[in-house]
Amino acid sequence: MIIEKNDEITLSEENGRVFIAITNSGYNLKKFDELTRKHTRLKVSNFLALKKAVENKSHDPIEIGSWIESMQLEISADKMEALLTIYESETYIQENLAEIHTNIQKLLLEQRITYGHKPIDLLTVKTGKTYIVAKGLPPQRGEDAKVIYLDQAEKKPVIKEDGNTDFFDMNFIVEIKEGSWLGEKIPPHKGTDGINIFGEAVPAELGEDTPLKYDTNSAYEVEEEGKTVLRSKTKGIIGEVNGVLSVQKHLVIDGDVGIETGNLTFDGSIRVKGTIMAGYSVIASGDISIEGKEGVHAAELIKSTEGDVFIKGGIFGRGVTNVEAYKNIYMKHANACTLEAKENIHIGYYTLSSTIAANQIVLDERKGKIIGGKTIAVHSITAAYSGNSMERKTELIVQGIDRKILKENAKEKAEEMMKLQEESTKLNVQISQFQQLKNAMTVQQIAVFEQTKQKYNQIQLKIKEIDTEIQRILKTLRQPNDHYIQITKEASAGTIIQIGHKYSVLSSPTNGKFKIENGELNV
Numbered sequence: 001m002i003i004e005k006n007d008e009i010t011l012s013e014e015n016g017r018v019f020i021a022i023t024n025s026g027y028n029l030k031k032f033d034e035l036t037r038k039h040t041r042l043k044v045s046n047f048l049a050l051k052k053a054v055e056n057k058s059h060d061p062i063e064i065g066s067w068i069e070s071m072q073l074e075i076s077a078d079k080m081e082a083l084l085t086i087y088e089s090e091t092y093i094q095e096n097l098a099e100i101h102t103n104i105q106k107l108l109l110e111q112r113i114t115y116g117h118k119p120i121d122l123l124t125v126k127t128g129k130t131y132i133v134a135k136g137l138p139p140q141r142g143e144d145a146k147v148i149y150l151d152q153a154e155k156k157p158v159i160k161e162d163g164n165t166d167f168f169d170m171n172f173i174v175e176i177k178e179g180s181w182l183g184e185k186i187p188p189h190k191g192t193d194g195i196n197i198f199g200e201a202v203p204a205e206l207g208e209d210t211p212l213k214y215d216t217n218s219a220y221e222v223e224e225e226g227k228t229v230l231r232s233k234t235k236g237i238i239g240e241v242n243g244v245l246s247v248q249k250h251l252v253i254d255g256d257v258g259i260e261t262g263n264l265t266f267d268g269s270i271r272v273k274g275t276i277m278a279g280y281s282v283i284a285s286g287d288i289s290i291e292g293k294e295g296v297h298a299a300e301l302i303k304s305t306e307g308d309v310f311i312k313g314g315i316f317g318r319g320v321t322n323v324e325a326y327k328n329i330y331m332k333h334a335n336a337c338t339l340e341a342k343e344n345i346h347i348g349y350y351t352l353s354s355t356i357a358a359n360q361i362v363l364d365e366r367k368g369k370i371i372g373g374k375t376i377a378v379h380s381i382t383a384a385y386s387g388n389s390m391e392r393k394t395e396l397i398v399q400g401i402d403r404k405i406l407k408e409n410a411k412e413k414a415e416e417m418m419k420l421q422e423e424s425t426k427l428n429v430q431i432s433q434f435q436q437l438k439n440a441m442t443v444q445q446i447a448v449f450e451q452t453k454q455k456y457n458q459i460q461l462k463i464k465e466i467d468t469e470i471q472r473i474l475k476t477l478r479q480p481n482d483h484y485i486q487i488t489k490e491a492s493a494g495t496i497i498q499i500g501h502k503y504s505v506l507s508s509p510t511n512g513k514f515k516i517e518n519g520e521l522n523v
Contacts, residue, residue: 003039003067011035011042012061016068018042019061020053029054040089040127043068071100073107073133079196082113082134084120090127097122104133115199139194139204147210149183149230149245150176150238175250176232182219182245183230185212215246237269239286239307248286256292257282257299269307276302278318295332296321309341317354329358342472351375359476365488370394378476381485387492387506397498400483401476410473417466420459427456484515497523 004011008024008031020032032054036042044050044065053062074083084104086093093100100122108117116135125131176182191204212221212230221228232247239248249268257264258277264270269286276282276290278298287307290296295313302309303324310330315321317337323329325341334351345358350369357376363369363383370386374395387394434441434449441449483499488511491497495506497514502521514523 003042004035009035010061011039013067016066017063018065018067020050020064021059021061022053022057023059025057027054027057038089041068041070041087071103071107073111074130075111075113075197079198079200080136080138080194080202081132082108082111082197083130084133085128085130086125087128090125093122093125093127108134113197115195116197134197136196136202137194139202140192141205142189142191142207144207145188145210146186147183147212150181175235175237176247177235178232180232181229182214182232182238182247183212184224185210185228185230187226187228213244215244218247219245237286239269250286251284275299275313314349319353365486370396379479379483383487384489385492386487386490387495389492391492391494393494393496394492395496395498396485397496397503398483398485398500400500403477403481406473406477410470410477413466413470413473417463417470420463420466424456424459424463427452427459431456482515484513486513487511497521 001013002010003013003018008022008027010021010023012019012021029051032050036044042065046064049062050064052058053064068087070088071084071086074085075081076083084107086100088096088100104120113134116137118132118135120131120133188207188209190206193204194202196202212228214230218233218236219230220233221230223229230245234247236247236250239246249266251264251266251268251270253261253264253270253272253274256274256277257272257280261280263281263283265283267285269288270282270284271289271291272282273291275292275294276296276299279300281299281301281303282288282290283301283303283305285306286304288302288304288309290302290309290311290313293313295315296302296311297316298318299315299321301322301324302311303322304326306326308328308330309323309325311323312332314332314334315323315337316335319336321337323331323337323339325343327341327343329339329341329345331339331346332348334347334354334356336353337355339345339354339356339358341358343358344360344362345356347361347363347368349364349367350371351363351373352371354373355376356373359378361375361377361381365382365384368383368385370381370383371388372392372394374397375381376395376397376399378399378401381396381398386396430452431449434445434452437445485497485499487495490509490511491506493506493508497504497506499514499516499521502516504521504523506523510523512522514521516522
């Protein structure tokens with residue numbers, strides 16, 4: 001087939017191969033470039049041969065490339081799109097609209113593309129540009145599983161008004177019975193199938209499943225009305241350990257902790273409906289709630305090793321009461337006592353002659369008073385008043401954090417935890433080997449087996465402790481680097497304001513938000 005023939009060249013095609021013969025010595029590559037714009041189906045694949053033919057004015061046909069199809073159809077890998085490219089010139093397309101349209105339909109039919117045909121405007125088609133001529137209907141993924149849990153007590157202090165009497169109250173503990181509903185999961189749904197361009201069904205994905213997270217020792221799953229329901233195996237209080245829902249042991253003392261009960265140490269949560277008598281102690285791994293309205297008078301120690309402490313009536317410590325919480329402390333007032341929490345301390349009305357230490361220390365912004373003693377926080381202290389009109393020495397100290405040291409601590413603890421995990425894995429293998437021989441073990445082997453299990457459990461507890469401490473450090477690092485002391489009403493003369501290493505002793509009453517600005521304390 002002759003593509004182009006004139007006084008200068010002959011451009012021909014044979015079996016899809018394109019040849020050029022030069023018949024005029026004045027022909028050059030610039031003229032050939034003009035020719036390619038006219039014949040858009042010409043694809044030069046051997047430029048060196050073309051250059052040589054032009055330079056040598058070759059009269060013999062030289063192969064320089066190929067004559068591509070009028071149009072090409074490409075099918076996406078997922079069979080959801082058909083992409084068409086037309087290589088004819090725009091002039092040719094517009095002069096042969098019916099032919100081009102028929103060829104497109106023929107091409108689709110040959111490829112058995114039956115669904116989702118999309119017409120294209122041939123009057124605006126650009127040569128060599130790709131257009132979508134068929135598009136499938138994509139499948140719709142099903143709804144994800146939905147998981148809900150029984151709400152835990154919101155440990156948020158609230159100041160209420162009851163006639164003429166203010167009191168500090170909280171919904172601190174949620175008690176549940178055996179078989180109680182703890183949560184449920186609605187399973188993921190199947191989605192809506194799609195259709196590809198060949199008319200074939202495209203299966204929809206099932207929605208994402210989400211497991212119920214719970215302690216298998218204290219809860220179980222049961223299928224009810226198409227849902228997976230989580231129920232309690234025992235009575236206790238709802239809690240959470242490392243993000244896993246659990247029902248924790250719960251000890252209720254209907255009266256006071258004193259002569260009749262002795263000192264209490266309990267692996268779980270303790271609720272005391274009365275008070276803790278002078279000289280007595282309560283230590284628990286879970287939350288401790290002391291609900292007597294008269295408060296606690298001169299108790300020796302109240303300590304939660306893993307949870308929070310709530311004292312509804314406050315403390316009259318007489319200089320001997322210590323309260324420690326692994327998480328938070330909440331109380332009405334603190335008088336002559338020592339409080340220490342790894343997270344925050346919330347006090348309703350006042351602290352008097354007390355030593356208090358926590359991450360954040362918060363008193364009521366309308367009425368809360370800090371009078372005397374030493375109040376030490378990592379991030380912030382908030383109250384309405386500090387000191388008194390007698391200029392009593394009242395130390396307010398915000399230490400701030402050293403991020404570099406905290407990061408190093410987290411790294412060291414992570415390395416320690418990895419080593420323990422490796423040791424734990426080895427012990428677990430040993431335990432599995434022992435269990436296979438359980439019925440044939442000697443007395444000595446049984447003793448070794450029990451020692452191995454004990455060591456494994458001890459390491460697991462240590463791993464849990466380290467992981468909790470790492471999470472605490474990371475939480476601290478995520479907090480904004482904004483350390484301050486805020487006294488909303490009046491900080492009396494005699495109040496010591498200290499942030500980091502900068503401090504000032506107030507000589508006259510003031511108020512405001514005290515912090516470091518431009519390297520100096522803004523007092």
